Amino acid sequence: MDTTEMLTGFARTLRHAGVDATPDRVQAMLAAADVLGLTEQEKAYWAGRLTLCAQPDDLPVYDAAFAAYFGGEVPRRPRVTAVVATGATVAVHADGGGTGHGQDTTVGLVASPVEVLRQRDVSLLSALERDEVRRLLALLAPGTAARTTRRFRPARSGAVDPPRTVRQMLRQGGEASRLARRRRRDKPRRLVLLLDVSGSMAPYADALLRFGHAAVRRRPTLTEVFTLGTRMTRVTRALRHRDPDAALTAAGEAIPDWHGGTRLAESLKAFLDRWGQRGTARGAVVVLCSDGWERGDPAALGAQVARLSRLAYKLVWVNPHRGKPGYAPLVGGMAAALPYLDEFVAGHSLAALEQLVEVISRA
Amino acid sequence: MTPNTPGSPQELADALAGVGYLADEGLATAGYLALRLGRPLFLEGEAGVGKTAFARALADASGAHFVRLQCYEGLDAAQALYDWDFPRQILHLRTVEAAALATGDRPDSAALEASLYDRRFLIARPLLQALERSPCVLLVDEIDRADDEFEAFLLEVLSESAITIPELGRIAAQHPPLTVLTSNRTREVHDALKRRCLYHWVEHPSFEREVEILRTRLPEITERLAADVARATRRIRELDLIKTPGVAESLDWASALAALGAQTLDPDLAAATLGAVLKYREDAERTLAKLDSVIAAA
Numbered sequence: 001m002d003t004t005e006m007l008t009g010f011a012r013t014l015r016h017a018g019v020d021a022t023p024d025r026v027q028a029m030l031a032a033a034d035v036l037g038l039t040e041q042e043k044a045y046w047a048g049r050l051t052l053c054a055q056p057d058d059l060p061v062y063d064a065a066f067a068a069y070f071g072g073e074v075p076r077r078p079r080v081t082a083v084v085a086t087g088a089t090v091a092v093h094a095d096g097g098g099t100g101h102g103q104d105t106t107v108g109l110v111a112s113p114v115e116v117l118r119q120r121d122v123s124l125l126s127a128l129e130r131d132e133v134r135r136l137l138a139l140l141a142p143g144t145a146a147r148t149t150r151r152f153r154p155a156r157s158g159a160v161d162p163p164r165t166v167r168q169m170l171r172q173g174g175e176a177s178r179l180a181r182r183r184r185r186d187k188p189r190r191l192v193l194l195l196d197v198s199g200s201m202a203p204y205a206d207a208l209l210r211f212g213h214a215a216v217r218r219r220p221t222l223t224e225v226f227t228l229g230t231r232m233t234r235v236t237r238a239l240r241h242r243d244p245d246a247a248l249t250a251a252g253e254a255i256p257d258w259h260g261g262t263r264l265a266e267s268l269k270a271f272l273d274r275w276g277q278r279g280t281a282r283g284a285v286v287v288l289c290s291d292g293w294e295r296g297d298p299a300a301l302g303a304q305v306a307r308l309s310r311l312a313y314k315l316v317w318v319n320p321h322r323g324k325p326g327y328a329p330l331v332g333g334m335a336a337a338l339p340y341l342d343e344f345v346a347g348h349s350l351a352a353l354e355q356l357v358e359v360i361s362r363a
Numbered sequence: 364m365t366p367n368t369p370g371s372p373q374e375l376a377d378a379l380a381g382v383g384y385l386a387d388e389g390l391a392t393a394g395y396l397a398l399r400l401g402r403p404l405f406l407e408g409e410a411g412v413g414k415t416a417f418a419r420a421l422a423d424a425s426g427a428h429f430v431r432l433q434c435y436e437g438l439d440a441a442q443a444l445y446d447w448d449f450p451r452q453i454l455h456l457r458t459v460e461a462a463a464l465a466t467g468d469r470p471d472s473a474a475l476e477a478s479l480y481d482r483r484f485l486i487a488r489p490l491l492q493a494l495e496r497s498p499c500v501l502l503v504d505e506i507d508r509a510d511d512e513f514e515a516f517l518l519e520v521l522s523e524s525a526i527t528i529p530e531l532g533r534i535a536a537q538h539p540p541l542t543v544l545t546s547n548r549t550r551e552v553h554d555a556l557k558r559r560c561l562y563h564w565v566e567h568p569s570f571e572r573e574v575e576i577l578r579t580r581l582p583e584i585t586e587r588l589a590a591d592v593a594r595a596t597r598r599i600r601e602l603d604l605i606k607t608p609g610v611a612e613s614l615d616w617a618s619a620l621a622a623l624g625a626q627t628l629d630p631d632l633a634a635a636t637l638g639a640v641l642k643y644r645e646d647a648e649r650t651l652a653k654l655d656s657v658i659a660a661a
Contacts, residue, residue, distance in 0.1 A: 022558070024558060025558065028400070028402070028561070031400055032396050032400060032561075035395075035396060035399045035400060036372070036392070036395075036396070042388070046388070046389060046392040046393075047396075049389075050389075050392065050393050050396055050561045050562060050563055051396075051561060051562075053562055053564075054554075054557050054558075054562050055407075055562075056407065056548075056564050059564060149436060149437050150435075150436055150437030151437040151439060151510075162449070163441065163446070163447075163449060166449035166450070166452070166453060167447075167449070169453065170449070170452060170453070170456070170479065173456070174453060174456045174457060174460070221511060236551075272605075273605075274548075275548070275549075277605065277606070278547050278548055278549045279507070279508075279547065279549025279550065280549060280550065282549070307605070
């Protein structure tokens with residue numbers, strides 16, 4: 001086997017393991033291998049790592065694939081532990097829980113079916129209703145309010161724009177005829193969605209991920225979606241698919257701890273350490289969707305939420321239980337987080353999610 | 364490629380050591396490949412591991428010019444590429460007019476226009492500077508802070524190693540600058556930009572290397588103090604803090620201790636100078652609680 005064959009074979013292995021080793025990257029690796037001269041395995045390691053990897057997450061995969069390929073082992077694709085449960089998780093009750101809308105029988109005579117559906121708890125829908133709610137969810141367009149940036153745009157009124165004024169002067173032989181003016185450009189704030197996908201949130205996870213998909217579709221570069229459970233996973237990329245079902249399947253493949261336990265404080269800390277502190281959460285509208293069930297110490301969750309609230313422009317907590325009559329935020333974790341929240345909303349039904357869109361856009 | 368390109372990663376590491384930067388094998392290989400393949404180098408890593416210092420050392424070691432572009436939100440072409448010096452252009456125009464009035468001849472409008480858009484009225488911002496001064500190491504620092512619009516025209520400049528100024532024409536680099544981009548991952552940089560680069564994740568140095576770095580950068584401190592500081596910083600890094608200290612912080616700490624005349628690290632001195640390493644109250648408290656085990660001898 002010659003070197004080129006060996007290296008492209010390795011690239012194939014790596015692609016199989018989940019690193020996005022595109023053909024142009026493989027070209028770069030071959031060039032690097034050529035320059036370094038593959039006299040020892042170490043050289044091949046660096047030639048590949050510097051050209052094929054593009055983010056820290058690639059590095060452990062690369063190391064494992066390298067060891068497997070050049071160590072003579074059979075490469076294996078990392079096991080995907082969970083696939084999106086597209087229906088099974090949602091408890092089906094034909095006409096089960098009203099959510100404080102027990103009198104719907106009378107209202108139903110005048111209200112359209114959509115209106116009734118809007119108010120229903122998404123965990124209690126029939127398969128047909130769920131499809132309808134999903135269709136309506138895809139129509140939501142959560143977007144944050146704008147803030148002024150440092151960039152300027154030409155405007156009719158405002159401060160004088162020296163470069164444009166002078167450029168016009170030069171065009172007219174040095175005569176100052178009119179003052180050009182400018183204003184600061186507006187740009188929407190970043191929206192960060194943190195979705196709890198642990199077992200206790202399972203009935204709402206599908207709707208919330210679809211909400212996330214709608215948000216990412218609205219502003220692909222200004223929205224970030226992470227899932228929290230026993231660990232933290234970034235699903236923004238997966239959710240960029242145009243089709244909601246394809247996006248959810250991709251997200252499900254990316255989430256290793258789907259419907260597992262909750263270690264909210266730990267996974268929130270992981271988010272803050274790897275993304276939040278560095279800038280993702282800075283000045284952003286952060287929406288945390290969770291029931292606040294924390295197996296660990298509530299004080300630890302309180303500390304992380306406090307940290308998050310200091311970074312974020314606005315912190316919104318979405319708790320599906322809030323929409324239920326008689327709910328009070330007394331669960332340990334929820335109580336600890338409450339003092340640091342700017343908004344505390346329900347998000348258990350389509351209407352509640354529409355209200356969330358409102359809250360986000362007001363921020 | 365600059366005239367004095369090193370012949371191997373080891374040669375580059377030696378050259379970098381000559382200017383006081385100790386690079387490990389991965390970083391030296393990355394730098395070597397960037398020089399040989401003419402590709403930009405995309406560096407990521409914790410804050411303070413020496414990404415920026417690496418670019419500067421690369422320039423010093425190869426005798427190239429060093430141009431740094433610090434990115435920030437709203438950075439635009441006028442601040443990163445070039446800008447016309449409008450006040451001087453107006454002044455020039457007025458002078459020509461006044462001269463024409465005095466002598467009585469009509470100025471030639473074409474010549475006048477050409478003289479207005481002369482190279483001397485062009486203000487070179489970092490990217491243009493990097494193209495005009497060859498050989499050059501261009502550091503695009505914290506690219507993730509700039510917005511996507513900026514990435515797009517950076518991409519254009521990097522892939523062409525030239526820019527076209529409508530009034531003046533194309534300005535191309537004699538040797539393409541060696542470009543080092545750093546990012547703190549506050550947002551995902553566009554794939555189109557990353558694809559053109561070599562990617563390297565810079566790690567914290569090993570204990571031995573950190574002692575070496577401290578001794579090289581701060582010749583005035585004792586061997587013992589360097590080892591103490593490196594060991595303590597290493598243990599602080601394992602403490603699960605909000606902001607883990609990098610090499611920049613251990614250097615700060617060592618020079619703070621040296622300024623106090625310390626020969627070794629003891630608990631009182633460590634507590635008094637902890638502010639040089641840790642910048643969060645929570646981190647300082649956590650470390651102080653475990654101070655004895657942090658600074659215990661090996």
